[in-house]
Amino acid sequence: xxxxxxxxxLGQGAELAGKYLTFSLGNEDYGVGILxxxxxxxxMEITAVPHxxxxxxxxxxxxxxxxxxxxxxxxxxxxxxxYDERTxxxxxxxxxxxxxxxVGMVVDSVAEVLNIAAGEIEPPPSLGSSxxxxxxxxxxxVKGEVKILLDVDRVVGEGLLQQFAA
Amino acid sequence: xxxxHKPLSELLDEMALKILMIEPGDLSIVGELLDLIEKLxxxxxxxxxxxxxxxxxxxxKGALEKxxxxxxxxxxxxxxxxxxxxxxMQESVRKEGQPGEKILxxxxxxxxxxxxxxxxSTLLGGQGATAAGTGEAEHDTPVEKECAVVSPRVDAxxxxxxxxxxxxAIPDFLQDTDLLAGFIEEAFEHLESIEVNxxxxxxxxxxxxxxxNIFRPFHTIxxxxxxxxxxxxxRLAHATENLLDDVRNGKRAMDSAVIDIVLTVGDALKSMxxxxxxxxxHGPANYKDTDISGFLASITxxxxxxxxxxxxxxxxxxxxxxxxxxxxxEEAEPQAGxxxxxxxxxxxxxxxxxxxxxxxxxxxTASPSGRPAADSGQKKIGASIKVDxxxxxxxxxxxxxLVIMQSLVRQNRLxxxxxxxxxxxxxxxxxxITSELQRTAxxxxxxxxxxxxxxxIRLVRDLSKKSGKKVDLIMEGADTxxxxxxxxxxYDPLVHMMRNSVDHGISPxxxxxxxxxxxxxxxxxxxxxxxxxxxxxxxxxGEGLNTQKIRKKAIERGLIGxxxxxxxxxxxxxxxxxxxxxxxxxxxxxGRGVGMDVVKKAVEKLRGKVEVQSQxxxxxxxxxxxxxxxxxxxxxxxxxxxxxxxxxxxxIQESMHPERQNYSTVHGRxxxxxVRGELVPIIRLYEKFGVExxxxxxxxxxxxxxxxxxxxxxxxxxxxxxxxxxxIKNLGGLxxxxxxxxxxxxxxxVGLILDLAGVMANTAD
Numbered sequence: 038x039x040x041x042x043x044x045x046x047l048g049q050g051a052e053l054a055g056k057y058l059t060f061s062l063g064n065e066d067y068g069v070g071i072l073x074x075x076x077x078x079x080x081m082e083i084t085a086v087p088h089x090x091x092x093x094x095x096x097x098x099x100x101x102x103x104x105x106x107x108x109x110x111x112x113x114x115x116x117x118x119x120y121d122e123r124t125x126x127x128x129x130x131x132x133x134x135x136x137x138x139x140v141g142m143v144v145d146s147v148a149e150v151l152n153i154a155a156g157e158i159e160p161p162p163s164l165g166s167s168x169x170x171x172x173x174x175x176x177x178x179v180k181g182e183v184k185i186l187l188d189v190d191r192v193v194g195e196g197l198l199q200q201f202a203a
Numbered sequence: 204x205x206x207x208h209k210p211l212s213e214l215l216d217e218m219a220l221k222i223l224m225i226e227p228g229d230l231s232i233v234g235e236l237l238d239l240i241e242k243l244x245x246x247x248x249x250x251x252x253x254x255x256x257x258x259x260x261x262x263x264k265g266a267l268e269k270x271x272x273x274x275x276x277x278x279x280x281x282x283x284x285x286x287x288x289x290x291x292m293q294e295s296v297r298k299e300g301q302p303g304e305k306i307l308x309x310x311x312x313x314x315x316x317x318x319x320x321x322x323x324s325t326l327l328g329g330q331g332a333t334a335a336g337t338g339e340a341e342h343d344t345p346v347e348k349e350c351a352v353v354s355p356r357v358d359a360x361x362x363x364x365x366x367x368x369x370x371x372a373i374p375d376f377l378q379d380t381d382l383l384a385g386f387i388e389e390a391f392e393h394l395e396s397i398e399v400n401x402x403x404x405x406x407x408x409x410x411x412x413x414x415x416n417i418f419r420p421f422h423t424i425x426x427x428x429x430x431x432x433x434x435x436x437x438r439l440a441h442a443t444e445n446l447l448d449d450v451r452n453g454k455r456a457m458d459s460a461v462i463d464i465v466l467t468v469g470d471a472l473k474s475m476x477x478x479x480x481x482x483x484x485h486g487p488a489n490y491k492d493t494d495i496s497g498f499l500a501s502i503t504x505x506x507x508x509x510x511x512x513x514x515x516x517x518x519x520x521x522x523x524x525x526x527x528x529x530x531x532x533e534e535a536e537p538q539a540g541x542x543x544x545x546x547x548x549x550x551x552x553x554x555x556x557x558x559x560x561x562x563x564x565x566x567x568t569a570s571p572s573g574r575p576a577a578d579s580g581q582k583k584i585g586a587s588i589k590v591d592x593x594x595x596x597x598x599x600x601x602x603x604x605l606v607i608m609q610s611l612v613r614q615n616r617l618x619x620x621x622x623x624x625x626x627x628x629x630x631x632x633x634x635x636i637t638s639e640l641q642r643t644a645x646x647x648x649x650x651x652x653x654x655x656x657x658x659x660i661r662l663v664r665d666l667s668k669k670s671g672k673k674v675d676l677i678m679e680g681a682d683t684x685x686x687x688x689x690x691x692x693x694y695d696p697l698v699h700m701m702r703n704s705v706d707h708g709i710s711p712x713x714x715x716x717x718x719x720x721x722x723x724x725x726x727x728x729x730x731x732x733x734x735x736x737x738x739x740x741x742x743x744x745g746e747g748l749n750t751q752k753i754r755k756k757a758i759e760r761g762l763i764g765x766x767x768x769x770x771x772x773x774x775x776x777x778x779x780x781x782x783x784x785x786x787x788x789x790x791x792x793x794g795r796g797v798g799m800d801v802v803k804k805a806v807e808k809l810r811g812k813v814e815v816q817s818q819x820x821x822x823x824x825x826x827x828x829x830x831x832x833x834x835x836x837x838x839x840x841x842x843x844x845x846x847x848x849x850x851x852x853x854x855i856q857e858s859m860h861p862e863r864q865n866y867s868t869v870h871g872r873x874x875x876x877x878v879r880g881e882l883v884p885i886i887r888l889y890e891k892f893g894v895e896x897x898x899x900x901x902x903x904x905x906x907x908x909x910x911x912x913x914x915x916x917x918x919x920x921x922x923x924x925x926x927x928x929x930x931i932k933n934l935g936g937l938x939x940x941x942x943x944x945x946x947x948x949x950x951x952x953v954g955l956i957l958d959l960a961g962v963m964a965n966t967a968d
Binding site (some may be wrong): 082084085086087088089093095096097098100101102103104105133138139141 | 446600601603604607608846891892893894923932933934935936939940941942944945946947951952953955
């Protein structure tokens with residue numbers, strides 16, 4: 038995933054063009070590159086893990102594999118929402134310290150897979166603090182709606198792959 | 204087909220027939236073949252024989268010679284390939300000496316498969332042809348000059364062929380990476396067996412069987428490396444093989460000089476193979492050529508010193524002349540060490556240390572006694588195959604999941620209500636099969652610890668020579684099996700402890716005699732299974748730990764208070780604390796203060812324990828306790844609120860409903876429980892992990908008394924749910940203090956396995 042470096046030479050937007058899985062959090066629509074998505078599953082029982090930030094909901098059993106799950110709402114400091122039948126876990130694969138790791142992301146609902154052209158992508162807006170926009174690859178305007186394209190490696194990497202202090 | 208070719212094709216037909224008759228082990232027919240092929244060689248062949256066929260014949264003859272010399276495997280397979288080569292020669296004749304690339308390519312491929320390196324261009328005499336170092340090159344036609352089959356000379360390892368520079372600039376061995384990877388793996392095994400056998404040989408220098416055992420791996424390495432065009436390795440292995448051959452033929456004695464050079468060459472080869480591995484993994488840019496001229500020179504000197512220059516080695520002579528003349532073989536080796544410094548830095552030191560010791564017998568101090576000499580080769584019964592570790596791990600994981608799924612199905616509410624005897628029977632049958640499968644899969648990951656132990660023989664030998672001490676190493680239980688994944692991790696701690704024992708434990712011979720001990724010290728290395736654990740013990744009959752010195756140092760460092768009263772056992776085990784080293788002088792072996800804490804950490808990482816018992820003046824005993832496998836842990840499942848955690852059984856001492864009278868607090872906070880007359884701090888797991896629990900009063904709940912790193916704690920939980928063997932899984936990128944990993948419980952949910960060190964660490968501050 039060269040997403041991070043791609044983000045740097047934005048402007049062309051060409052590298053960002055491609056297929057994205059879109060989902061919603063509250064009123065906002067997001068997209069993640071389809072290549073990092075492994076599967077989409079319904080919410081299942083999550084085992085809490087102590088000493089982790091609140092947005093890490095815990096771990097689940099994905100067919101015999103233990104994978105961590107983080108709540109994207111909490112990660113982005115949005116209000117918590119009770120999980121319902123539309124709530125989904127998107128399992129993505131990102132590069133861990135040594136090997137690729139799979140991580141689940143809890144989202145309100147999953148929408149569709151969109152093919153986003155280079156011309157539809159704009160660089161992320163500056164919102165004052167850089168940490169807010171670091172996770173964002175760009176903004177896509179599709180049929181009058183704005184989709185926020187997420188840099189999965191950063192979203193997951195920053196919150197997860199570091200060692201937590203007690 | 205011109206009539207003029209008749210004799211030629213007849214010759215070839217005859218050869219094809221002979222090839223069919225060859226049985227492995229019967230070299231007489233190979234000799235007849237050789238006679239036949241000679242008639243086709245450049246200069247000997249009938250005038251109308253196509254040049255290309257003559258070149259092919261030259262290559263073919265080269266291969267035959269190697270069969271006769273035993274340098275190529277005498278196998279049916281190889282003879283089949285030779286047969287194909289003849290077919291290709293026949294084809295070439297039929298095509299009037301214009302066989303085209305395809306046939307030549309096949310010919311070369313077959314030759315390569317046999318182990319005889321050959322480029323098609325050599326046969327055609329094209330530009331790609333390399334050096335003309337052979338006899339055929341003296342021929343006058345330009346085609347012939349280039350025809351010179353490079354291989355017979357270089358490949359047969361007649362040391363540096365005249366035309367070739369002693370070092371190659373480009374790694375041209377990267378053509379077949381699969382083969383290369385296979386070679387690397389094999390080479391390491393061979394080198395290890397060489398080392399083990401050499402050390403065994405020190406005990407019985409006249410044992411021909413052992414000399415053969417050393418000879419063979421060198422031979423294989425030489426053969427395969429030549430085939431893969433690893434010229435430096437090939438040359439060095441070949442030279443060493445020649446030396447060993449002399450020993451085998453009784454031309455010279457197997458003395459310490461030979462043993463030393465064989466060991467050094469083994470080290471050098473190891474580092475060269477390591478380099479190749481590096482190249483394979485990180486690209487040709489990492490290629491380093493090793494200068495082996497020093498080794499070659501000293502090998503030649505060894506050979507010459509005793510029996511004049513054998514013809515095979517004469518090619519090395521030019522290099523040798525540049526070196527000061529040293530005839531005495533004993534003297535020759537330190538030089539070798541210095542020459543080859545980057546590869547074998549330890550070498551010169553060993554050689555120097557070796558000098559004061561007179562006879563080869565006396566210096567053979569590392570003795571693997573109690574081990575039958577022949578067991579190395581004969582242990583393996585039945586065929587075995589090599590399997591990728593990843594595949595094996597995947598299998599073990601899948602089996603683990605299978606076991607879990609099976610219990611999930613079985614516990615399903617609807618299924619468990621079915622009262623069908625057939626189903627019950629089938630289920631128990633299924634359980635039997637899955638547990639059998641699990642056992643087998645697990646056992647596949649187990650390997651004897653022998654491999655690791657064997658490396659210690661060399662270590663002790665080198666250490667004792669270096670420090671001028673005499674040490675016997677006695678190994679027991681080398682067949683004890685250990686999880687393959689642990690083998691690598693246990694090596695470093697073991698090395699460290701062995702060093703420690705030889706360097707600090709055993710005193711120099713003179714000192715030992717003074718205190719009435721035999722001048723040769725003994726180090727025991729034992730492995731055995733005890734309960735569900737694997738035990739490794741290192742015992743020496745040396746000085747033992749100086750408990751008073753440890754106490755003084757511990758007080759100096761503020762690790763214990765002046766007035767604290769610790770038992771000798773506790774004091775001795777302080778050496779596992781970071782930065783604790785009692786060695787007065789800092790040798791280059793050990794004693795720099797980065798000591799036993801590293802061992803302890805490494806062992807604990809493997810979920811094991813390490814302890815030391817020692818008696819001043821009598822010796823020390825280090826005990827490492829390791830789980831048999833890393834994949835499974837025996838644990839007690841406890842419930843805290845709605846969460847379930849697994850506590851490793853190995854750490855649990857007891858569990859109880861605390862009684863009010865045993866419960867006490869310090870300053871209203873620090874909670875303690877009196878357990879059998881000892882105060883044990885209580886850790887409320889629910890507080891620690893921030894979960895809701897059923898009970899908040901320790902006297903309503905259950906406490907589990909656990910011990911880790913010598914500290915005891917009482918963990919407060921709501922309920923004990925049961926004991927289970929669980930498969931450990933990592934948390935997929937989460938690294939959390941207090942949690943060692945996760946496992947999938949019977950109901951499909953994830954349970955967390957406690958890491959007691961982590962759980963306790965947090966409470967300390």
